[in-house]
Amino acid sequence: MTYAHGKHAAPTTFLSKYVFSYDHKVIGKQFLWYGIFFLGVGGMMALLIRWTLAFPGEAFPVLGPLLFPHTNGIVPPDTYSMLFTLHGTIMIFFAITPILIGAFGNFCIPLMIGARDMAFPLFNMLSFHIAVLSGAILLGSLFTPLGGAAGGWTSYPTLSTLVGSPGAGQTLWCLSIFVLGVSSTMGAVNYITTVICFRAPGMGYFDMPLTIWGLWLTAILNAIFLPVLGAGVILLTFDRVFGTTFFLAGAAATSGSGDPILFQHVFWIFGHPEVYILILPAWGMVSDFLSFFARKPAFGAKATALSMTTITILSTLVYGHHMFTTQMSPLLTQTFMTLTMTISIPSAILFANWLGTLYKGSIRFHSPMLFSMGVVFVFGLGGLTGLYLGTVSTDLYLHDTYFVVGHFHYTMAASVLLGGYAGTYYWFPKMFGRMMDETLAKIHFWITMIGLNGVFMGMMVVGFAGMHRRLYNPFVYEYLERLIPMNKFITYSALLMGVGQLPFVWNFVYSLYKGKKATANPWEVGTLEWTIPSPPIHYNFEEIPTVKCGPHEFGNPKLTNGRDFQYQTEELVK
Amino acid sequence: MSWLETISPPDIISTNGHLIDSLFLYTSIMACLFFFCVCFGLFGFSWRYSEKRNKVVDYTYGNRKNQLKATLVIGLLVFVLIDLTITWRSNNDMIQEFWNFPQPGEDITKVEVLAQQWMWNFRYAGADGEFNTGDDVLTNHDLHIPVGKKVEFRITSKDVIHSLFFPNARIKVDAMPGRISRMWFEPTKTGIYDIACAEMCGTNHYKMQAKLYVHTQEEFDEWLSEAQHLAKIGNDTENLDNFWGWKWGDK
């Protein structure tokens, strides 16, 4: 395995360069295309859902008659269930995971820690192709006779057993998730090992950029908890395929019943850490970008790293807050509520440090900075709405309403999306050797922010008003009829948000070919990836750098060479 | 309906539903305070410390003793003043109200609920006062209860997980196959209200509604005695005017 760690020769054939590449930079890009594709699919599903909610009974424009000819273009109820199930599944496992963890993790980790590649390049390549296999299985499930999984992305039994979901779609969903879990676990092993073993000489853990902290902690959570999801999904598959009775109960359990709530426990033991898995890379990136673009050290960087670690640990103890309405014992319920609340402490420290970084800085409003500030804003809103849901009594009302949907979209979709865009604008020059256009980026930012807040704040409003989730036509209920205008507003905001991504897509594609050529360090930042050309040579570093200072050395008044920052390879000017 | 009314939660018809709204308001105030501070920092610092306005930065790592103390204090203050107060209030509400089920022997309205795809079934004890006997009153879709008296529901599901949701009482509990869950409230207003299913249960989850009829005690007694009478007759195999079943016949 010395291949990737010496100055190996560049691959020559098309297949070895672009398809079966061992190069972490190529694998990162592969994950990026893969994730963007599914982001589009998931987004399209969201629009279909929003259309149905705002205009029930009306055909979806253009695509409707093509997709649903037997209902004249109106989304049918069983398809609607498939849409929200797959929207959730795709966005979590096939969009966010590949982009934030697969793409940025693979691309950034070796470059930022001064390594030539990941610890196990072959393993890395396999993890990508296994992820592709899982995506193929999921898309394949849509073409089975009874269609794709339709029991929600949480696939609670007994709805997800043969009782509620006959047909191969749900089974293929389980298989797809299992295969993806294998891929992500392989990736996690690679990331953790690379960060532990391949940091450049002189780079202690607290000299790593916070981006790496985020990606590293995410990988640790993935390695520990994906197997738990794997176990749950295996047991569900056994129920569906081999006739075991783990989750069967009620009239369907003709003999010896199992416990559907067991699945919820197993699922959420994974599921809660999973939501932190999704946000940690974005937190890390935002913590770095705020410092880089305020031209000042990250305030309390060590405390931020330790807060992220604390949240990582606490996240394993709070899963029961997803199950308050299943009537666990009062003691257990109270324990989960109190533990959930403790997460506020490290979260508040993160905010304090982010604001402390901005305070008395000299802020440059380039696109990565705008998006990072956007993350602070939306994560503030999203995190705070978690308070209502972690509180048992308010959760009795808000559980399974749109308030929950608004909460997790603010924290997962909005924060992670904005963080992902920040990372994309920031590392595009390093990945492709060209700059993206800043004007289009700013337009993208503002439209996205307006649209996104309209959608998700609107959802919290209708949620508090009592609109519950996963409804094909909410207005069957009298008490929800008054929410039609608000639902229309949410849909228009979603359309605006969708339209707002077009400048990004145009900008991205155009800049790939015609963007202004990037210098080695267009953002004037001192982390190791900016000490090498854009894009880097295939083995990254001509010489493995020696690290002599931290990643946030900005604004040191003693600097004399006309720069306001230091590269990590430079001795700290005292 | 004013705009504010269109987005407000439905009227509260239970004795303790207001606790939820009140805690929601309290949490919102706390959250707004915190969020205001965040926005003050975010927007304020963006304006005041933009590159144009501020050329010289404060070169600090933010890890001096007093800075670390300040950060920790902020975290702990948020936890104690916001999280713990909310937790304390909620815990009280749960113990004193929502988990404070009626005692056995108390005079309450008792209803057994069976959720199924895609309908709510309600069962009342028949004239004999016992559940699960041949004269039980069975309804689906329409739930009748008297005002001013506690009602306790014991709930299960026949097939998949559903959730019995009374928006006007601000509570829900899951209906799970193989388990019996419980819920209670005391209605304070007569009228007709919506009951919803709040857990994804299949294609027609959106249509799984029921109606709650809160009657005055007299109206309810009238309805119940009529229903019990009909239930008894309906199941009485001797009463040939009303009973209409027959043996299938193949042998």
Place this chain on the structure above:
Amino acid sequence: MNPNQTMKHPKEIAFTILMVSWVMLFAALFLSYALLRFKEPQWPPMGFETVSLFWPTISTAQVVLSSYTLYLFSQNFKTNVEKAKKYLYSTIFLGVGFLVSQKMLWNEMNSTGLDVGSGTFASIIQAFSWVHAAHILMGVIGQMWLFSFAKKADDVDFNFRVLHVSKFWHFLDIVWLLMFVTMFLI
């Protein structure tokens, strides 16, 4: 950390992480077993008899012995090729034997009314042992990967391979012992 001499370290760390993942998989299965069992007022549930200990005991003997022979292999592969060959083949033979015993166990359960459809008692025993058996199969394939030991005894990477295949096998052995005690004995 000098990256030029890290070939040893990364494999150890990676293997440790993989072991954590596998521990979590089996822990989740044990947790499920515990939750299902303690929900029932009695175990085995009404109407079911405990599983005969014949095949489980044979399986236990096979897997424990195979761990020992694999250990002996790892002690001998550099110094005594003949002995090491015997030990490696014995390990594989016992591993395959374990799989056969498991199949006999499942057959016996199915024919005595303890098929998985009969309830959680049979479901957990069979399903859990299917998952374990699948990993035993992976372990046996891993052992076959050691066939070239005579030529590679001094290779650093190969030594790691031996170490990790062994550790994985011993792990599965321990998991089986826990299963044996919790699912068959008590």
